[in-house]
Amino acid sequence: MNWIGFQTLLWKEIKRFSKVFGQTVISPVITTLLYLIVFGFSVGDRIPMAEGVGYLDFLVPGLVMLVIINNAFMNTSSSLFISKLQGTIADLLVAPISNGAVIAAYVLAALVRALLCGAAVVVIAWVVRGIELRHPLEVLAYAVAVGTAFALLGLAIAILSDKFEQLNIMLTFFLTPLSFLGGVFYSIRVLPEPWQTISRFNPILYMVNGLRHGFVGVSDVPHLLGLGIVLGSCVLLWGWNLWLLARSRKLRP
Amino acid sequence: MVFMHDMTRKAGVIAEGAIPGCGKVENRSGGRLAAENRSGDRLAAGSPGGCPGDLGPVCGGRPPAGNPPDSPGDRERELGGAGPPVLRLCGVTKHFGELCALDRIDLAIDKGEIFGLLGPNGAGKTTLISIIAGLVRRSSGSVEVMGYDLQRQPLQVRSCIGLVPQELNYDPFFNVNEVLRFSMGYFGRRPDQARIDELLAILDLQEKKHTNTRALSGGMKRRLMIAKALVHDPPLVFLDEPTAGVDVELREELWHYIGLLRGRGTTIVLTTHYMEEAERLADRIGILHRGKLVRTGTRDELLREFGEQVLVFEVDRPPSPLPPGLRSLGVEPGENGNRLVYRYQQGQGSGVNEVLAALALEGLSVRQIHDRHTRLEDVFLKIIGLQSGRRP
Numbered sequence: 001m002n003w004i005g006f007q008t009l010l011w012k013e014i015k016r017f018s019k020v021f022g023q024t025v026i027s028p029v030i031t032t033l034l035y036l037i038v039f040g041f042s043v044g045d046r047i048p049m050a051e052g053v054g055y056l057d058f059l060v061p062g063l064v065m066l067v068i069i070n071n072a073f074m075n076t077s078s079s080l081f082i083s084k085l086q087g088t089i090a091d092l093l094v095a096p097i098s099n100g101a102v103i104a105a106y107v108l109a110a111l112v113r114a115l116l117c118g119a120a121v122v123v124i125a126w127v128v129r130g131i132e133l134r135h136p137l138e139v140l141a142y143a144v145a146v147g148t149a150f151a152l153l154g155l156a157i158a159i160l161s162d163k164f165e166q167l168n169i170m171l172t173f174f175l176t177p178l179s180f181l182g183g184v185f186y187s188i189r190v191l192p193e194p195w196q197t198i199s200r201f202n203p204i205l206y207m208v209n210g211l212r213h214g215f216v217g218v219s220d221v222p223h224l225l226g227l228g229i230v231l232g233s234c235v236l237l238w239g240w241n242l243w244l245l246a247r248s249r250k251l252r253p
Numbered sequence: 254m255v256f257m258h259d260m261t262r263k264a265g266v267i268a269e270g271a272i273p274g275c276g277k278v279e280n281r282s283g284g285r286l287a288a289e290n291r292s293g294d295r296l297a298a299g300s301p302g303g304c305p306g307d308l309g310p311v312c313g314g315r316p317p318a319g320n321p322p323d324s325p326g327d328r329e330r331e332l333g334g335a336g337p338p339v340l341r342l343c344g345v346t347k348h349f350g351e352l353c354a355l356d357r358i359d360l361a362i363d364k365g366e367i368f369g370l371l372g373p374n375g376a377g378k379t380t381l382i383s384i385i386a387g388l389v390r391r392s393s394g395s396v397e398v399m400g401y402d403l404q405r406q407p408l409q410v411r412s413c414i415g416l417v418p419q420e421l422n423y424d425p426f427f428n429v430n431e432v433l434r435f436s437m438g439y440f441g442r443r444p445d446q447a448r449i450d451e452l453l454a455i456l457d458l459q460e461k462k463h464t465n466t467r468a469l470s471g472g473m474k475r476r477l478m479i480a481k482a483l484v485h486d487p488p489l490v491f492l493d494e495p496t497a498g499v500d501v502e503l504r505e506e507l508w509h510y511i512g513l514l515r516g517r518g519t520t521i522v523l524t525t526h527y528m529e530e531a532e533r534l535a536d537r538i539g540i541l542h543r544g545k546l547v548r549t550g551t552r553d554e555l556l557r558e559f560g561e562q563v564l565v566f567e568v569d570r571p572p573s574p575l576p577p578g579l580r581s582l583g584v585e586p587g588e589n590g591n592r593l594v595y596r597y598q599q600g601q602g603s604g605v606n607e608v609l610a611a612l613a614l615e616g617l618s619v620r621q622i623h624d625r626h627t628r629l630e631d632v633f634l635k636i637i638g639l640q641s642g643r644r645p
Contacts, residue, residue: 003441004438005438012435012438087420088422088423090388090416090418094386094387094388094411094414096412252388252389
């Protein structure tokens with residue numbers, strides 16, 4: 001195992017997003033805080049909530065999940081795609097680093113960024129309002145597992161993409177709508193049928209509710225089901241990435 | 254001066270590329286090597302010049318300081334010749350859809366050798382290098398580097414290789430020093446600032462050490478890519494047109510450095526469009542044309558086989574008609590009435606004495622003799638022309 005190679009790639013990836021910290025960490029945190037201000041402080045009081053949970057307490061876990069999903073996906077996808085565009089991917093492809101180590105380094109760096117953004121939102125929300133944290137281990141498990149899954153997804157999409165547009169399609173037409181319709185801003189219990197049933201086919205619903213259960217102890221769905229879905233997805237996505245790195249003609253024609 | 258080739262005479266001697274099944278492979282020391290079995294026993298013995306670290310049995314690493322080869326015999330052994338080839342290709346073929354980019358390439362390259370890979374644009378040079386370096390997948394055939402099989406031991410193969418790709422690339426997030434530290438790390442080497450500084454000095458990049466790679470000129474980017482390929486001291490280096498876009502002065506310095514690398518026992522595969530570069534640096538030359546390795550040999554072998562020496566005798570009066578004694582020796586009338594042209598194969602018996610004797614016999618007095626010998630470029634054009642079935 002080329003540990004030095006793995007460490008170097010991990011450090012390089014962390015350094016890469018740190019060099020544009022304003023764009024990769026501060027900007028998404030500010031965007032998330034805008035959601036918090038608009039939905040949490042202005043219209044939140046008018047939204048009826050069950051089980052005695054305030055809307056802001058309900059909203060924060062959803063926003064944390066949103067920021068983790070976006071940043072984990074963006075970090076791996078943009079980094080690998082830029083390497084492909086610039087041709088520097090060749091430096092990695094000729095290096096004696098195993099495909100597993102390459103995936104692990106990219107994913108860990110993405111996790112660092114995603115968790116940094118998520119933690120920033122939590123800290124700011126805690127300072128402003130003071131939020132609950134009932135099951136910290138559950139929060140951590142969901143944050144890490146979801147970050148890993150979307151980092152893996154971003155990596156695979158970047159390997160397969162030939163244009164930036166293809167990355168954006170994934171983000172604009174799949175991830176953002178699924179996140180927004182995944183119970184970030186509302187409980188699916190307020191939805192009429194058939195939308196409530198349809199929502200249950202959205203995997204992000206289980207991730208958001210799992211994290212919400214960790215923070216405030218309420219969930220629209222069985223709270224550990226999401227963890228099972230995410231961990232299963234991680235295994236599949238890891239295998240897919242291994243296959244792509246070994247076989248994809250997009251990297252090695 | 255008039256210089257015409259007799260292209261068609263040599264058509265029959267040009268190799269038709271690879272040998273199916275790779276029973277024999279050409280290399281420098283033995284001319285032809287019998288194919289060895291690939292049981293893996295030899296591979297497991299490790300590679301010469303292996304380096305320590307977390308990579309395990311991998312390549313790279315300069316020879317220990319203070320332990321240079323001290324006798325010509327040591328030097329000979331150091332440069333290989335008797336040992337297994339550093340690079341061994343057997344029936345390497347690559348198809349891009351319907352296009353056959355490489356057709357059963359067989360080749361063996363010895364340790365310390367500089368192998369010049371020449372060919373017109375699109376001949377398959379970069380594809381071949383990319384297959385060995387792991388950037389392109391081969392359709393069939395086998396590749397061995399330092400005894401490691403690319404199929405079964407890709408990481409060990411990669412650890413033995415330094416690649417300077419043809420296409421310029423740069424990472425806009427990092428400066429020159431950071432890029433080199435990363436390159437070193439990728440190959441399992443802990444950052445060695447002294448080694449990086451040494452390379453920066455050789456490649457005249459010290460002043461750009463902390464400059465973002467985006468801000469480098471084309472020539473500087475090329476030099477940085479050379480530094481990246483060499484920073485982990487690989488025993489096998491591929492230089493895919495390394496001096497393209499580099500100024501004359503630096504080209505000289507690079508050539509000098511390539512000579513130093515060879516002195517350390519580094520094996521180099523060089524592709525270039527500068528014939529002067531190949532002529533000056535390469536121990537052996539391979540000519541690739543339309544995916545086939547049509548000819549390999551040393552510069553002298555190629556010149557002997559395909560080169561011509563042309564002598565133009567300027568005589569005191571026009572020998573018209575040309576006397577039969579001269580005609581029978583192959584002398585032809587020149588462009589000007591007072592000139593006679595005589596051609597002979599380079600490296601073979603010249604027959605010049607016989608021509609001079611025949612001139613004297615005809616009472617012709619020689620005022621001047623002009624000569625011209627074939628250069629590598631002429632040989633290259635001749636071989637490519639013959640392969641294309643045309644007169645170059």
